[in-house]
Amino acid sequence: MPLTSKFVLNALLRYNYLPLQKKDRNELPPVFSSVTFSPAIAKALIKATQRKGDGWDSVDYRLTRFNGVPRMVSIPHPLAYAHLCVCLCDNWKNLRYIELNQWSEVRPKAHRDGRIVIMDYENLSEKSRRLAESSFAKRFVVHTDVANCFPNIYSHAIPWATVGFANAKAAKTQASAWFNQLDKKVRWCKRNETHGIPVGPATSNIVTEAILARVDQVLVDKSFSFIRYIDDYTVYCESEDRAQEFVRILISELAKYKLLLNIKKTRVEALPEAPSSTWVYTLSLSIPKNKFLSEYDIAHFLSLALALTEEEPDGSVMKYAAKALLGRKFSPGVGASLLNQLLSLSFHYPILIPLLGRCLKKRSNRRVLGLESKLNALLCHHATYYRSDAMCWILHYLRKLKFRLRPNAFDAVFASANCLGLLAAYLAGDTKQRSKIIDFAKRIDRTDFYELDRFWLLLYELFRVGEIQQPYGNVESAFDVLKRNSVTFLNLRASFDR
Numbered sequence: 001m002p003l004t005s006k007f008v009l010n011a012l013l014r015y016n017y018l019p020l021q022k023k024d025r026n027e028l029p030p031v032f033s034s035v036t037f038s039p040a041i042a043k044a045l046i047k048a049t050q051r052k053g054d055g056w057d058s059v060d061y062r063l064t065r066f067n068g069v070p071r072m073v074s075i076p077h078p079l080a081y082a083h084l085c086v087c088l089c090d091n092w093k094n095l096r097y098i099e100l101n102q103w104s105e106v107r108p109k110a111h112r113d114g115r116i117v118i119m120d121y122e123n124l125s126e127k128s129r130r131l132a133e134s135s136f137a138k139r140f141v142v143h144t145d146v147a148n149c150f151p152n153i154y155s156h157a158i159p160w161a162t163v164g165f166a167n168a169k170a171a172k173t174q175a176s177a178w179f180n181q182l183d184k185k186v187r188w189c190k191r192n193e194t195h196g197i198p199v200g201p202a203t204s205n206i207v208t209e210a211i212l213a214r215v216d217q218v219l220v221d222k223s224f225s226f227i228r229y230i231d232d233y234t235v236y237c238e239s240e241d242r243a244q245e246f247v248r249i250l251i252s253e254l255a256k257y258k259l260l261l262n263i264k265k266t267r268v269e270a271l272p273e274a275p276s277s278t279w280v281y282t283l284s285l286s287i288p289k290n291k292f293l294s295e296y297d298i299a300h301f302l303s304l305a306l307a308l309t310e311e312e313p314d315g316s317v318m319k320y321a322a323k324a325l326l327g328r329k330f331s332p333g334v335g336a337s338l339l340n341q342l343l344s345l346s347f348h349y350p351i352l353i354p355l356l357g358r359c360l361k362k363r364s365n366r367r368v369l370g371l372e373s374k375l376n377a378l379l380c381h382h383a384t385y386y387r388s389d390a391m392c393w394i395l396h397y398l399r400k401l402k403f404r405l406r407p408n409a410f411d412a413v414f415a416s417a418n419c420l421g422l423l424a425a426y427l428a429g430d431t432k433q434r435s436k437i438i439d440f441a442k443r444i445d446r447t448d449f450y451e452l453d454r455f456w457l458l459l460y461e462l463f464r465v466g467e468i469q470q471p472y473g474n475v476e477s478a479f480d481v482l483k484r485n486s487v488t489f490l491n492l493r494a495s496f497d498r
Contacts, residue, residue: 016202030494057453357497
């Protein structure tokens with residue numbers, strides 16, 4: 001059933017604004033939410049007083065990948081984002097072709113939780129089924145992707161893709177044309193820059209799909225059998241020559257939109273291939289079979305996972321292992337032992353930190369000696385490396401457990417100057433720590449709008465509760481509109497995990 005513009009706008013604002021695109025939504029702790037940011041408020045927001053100039057900046061948030069390398073995502077200023085979402089939805093009928101692109105695995109669709117985009121890989125059975133069907137009578141497979149896809153999207157390529165090169169060129173000076181308006185609103189979310197789009201909100205996926213769907217159609221017309229997962233292509237070919245032809249055509253078509261193929265990650269390999277890495281099979285076959293797991297079962301399984309991590313540094317082995325254990329039942333007292341081991345591993349694998357909530361939400365699992373001290377030490381360590389996600393999750397746990405945010409851990413978070421980290425510390429801290437964060441917010445240069453934008457979420461929530469004055473003054477009234485409509489980007493009643 002086709003998506004309605006009404007559903008799309010609601011999804012983009014309330015469920016796909018913050019960087020929550022994974023199936024389990026563990027990029028951010030549940031204390032952060034945009035569910036009160038409704039379509040009616042967005043439409044009121046675009047009528048608000050706004051500054052004259054070159055767009056808005058975004059809040060930066062670092063997501064730590066399994067190898068420890070951060071992935072920068074953004075939360076655009078709500079005024080810029082409201083303009084973009086309303087523009088997209090007012091013209092959704094012109095973008096419906098991306099819904100129909102069956103070669104894309106992450107195209108917009110209605111999900112039960114209200115989201116329009118969920119970026120998650122297939123499970124093993126789904127992947128095996130697709131591989132059997134797509135690779136039948138084929139001899140080679142190509143794996144490749146678009147180099148730095150989101151950061152390299154050229155905003156003027158949006159009109160090229162949506163209405164065609166000739167039509168876009170002919171209407172280049174027609175500022176009111178819907179596709180030129182969309183180009184403009186995309187730029188507004190990133191300082192009016194033409195190069196790159198903010199990664200995080202689903203709007204970025206929609207813009208990328210609008211361009212890559214046109215590339216896909218050329219490949220389909222050339223009779224290639226492929227799938228695309230965001231910007232990753234997998235194609236099955238009858239011969240190596242045909243595989244190389246796919247690479248050449250893809251390079252040519254991407255270049256039309258000023259995109260490049262990632263040559264370093266382009267591989268042409270002979271079939272057959274296994275649907276998953278060896279470590280996945282090894283771990284899945286080694287999951288303890290006992291109805292109730294013992295400490296020995298957990299220790300043995302985690303030891304195997306650590307050994308496999310050394311062999312497969314490019315795989316999220318430890319996360320897979322932790323999730324497998326957390327999905328099982330434990331013998332009495334074993335849950336606390338698992339939590340203790342995951343706390344220790346989280347120093348080295350911060351990707352495990354969002355999973356700690358599954359243990360912490362059960363009171364019987366919190367019997368870890370020095371739990372408060374360990375969480376603070378973990379926070380101090382990861383704040384030193386500017387890991388936004390680790391900071392926010394640990395601060396969320398400290399607040400829920402009513403533990404003390406210790407001075408050295410607070411100082412490390414404060415020194416990071418991370419917007420969401422500071423907001424989470426404000427929620428978890430004592431009166432003195434809160435006052436220091438409020439003073440920080442007051443010292444931000446009120447004449448530097450881009451600097452204000454980089455901290456807009458912290459500033460808005462402090463303004464909403466009366467801790468600071470409206471930071472943009474009379475230049476922009478977006479915060480006033482949001483506060484008047486009781487919008488908050490916090491859910492203080494949220495549980496330990498999602």
